[in-house]
Amino acid sequence: MSGFDLSLDAPGARRGNGGAAPAGPGPDDGSGEDGPRDDGIRDDGQFVTLGVDGDTYAVPVERVQEILDLRPVARLPRNASAMLGMIDVRGRSVPVADLRALLGLGCGMDDHDTRILVLSLSDGRVAGLKTDRVYEVAALDRGALERPRGDGPRMDAVAGIGRRDGAFVAVLDADRLLGREIATFGASGR
Template identity: 50%
Template sequence: MAEQTQYVTLGVAEEIFAAPVATVQEILDMLPIARLPRAPENLLGMIDVRGKGVPVLDLRLTLGMDPADDTENTRIVVLAVNGPDGAVTVGLRTDKVFEVTVLDTETLDPAPTVSAGWSGHCIAGIGRRNGRFVTVLDLDGLLGDIVRQPILAA
């Protein structure tokens, strides 16, 4: 039997998103974030992770949602994504991290095609966990354009 893909499930607003465990390097409590001048709104700044500067993006703003204040559940998920010159380490500020889990079925439903003006390029697929929809993020699609910007391609 093939091993099922494991995901880290993330809470953003009332929605559940997931990132493949293989992309997650670590999960951190909120840290002081050094702001960057003239950065895009969703780029919160930089944090220090073991002596390395890591850019932090607000997942809410990256997904087009309203901003929210930090809570005791707010986390930074440090990920490795594919940039134009190889792997790039980036942090995602998320409202909460639920668990590492497998989804109810191994096969994901494709992103819906409902409008010519909307693209599901950042969605790897839709799964289910305990009766709720879980949107599995295509991190390269979601973050690929962002990590190509000169500020993150250092």
């Protein structure tokens, strides 16, 4: 996956971006070597899968309020580079961030597949996340999410690495991914 070190805590785990890799050995308690996970993401839950720059990411479905077609974004001066501006969602002002910029990827061209996910954060704020495309709502392959290792600039925003149809999927932590950007942006998103 672009921009991420996909070293996994699992013994013998492969590194790389996708490709055929066997699913994990089966269910486990998700505790891993680093103790229990505290991100509130269930390994057996449903996820909205999305694509950015050829890689696949996922967000727990319970965090997604809605998926919007791309619409005009009101740009505001002096905002963080990943913050695009604001959109109106049924009378609510919602700040929107560009997932490509948050992940440190280059600019991409918007097209008919570009979408904005409206996400709810754990503190009650709401934020939009522009992505190249949304694939589907699906469960990941059997087995626990594996913790990524690394100290890249946005590794804290990855809750775990799972697999869908054998390919790697980075499950994003919406609070860590968007929380700082929204605070810097100064919009309440409530």
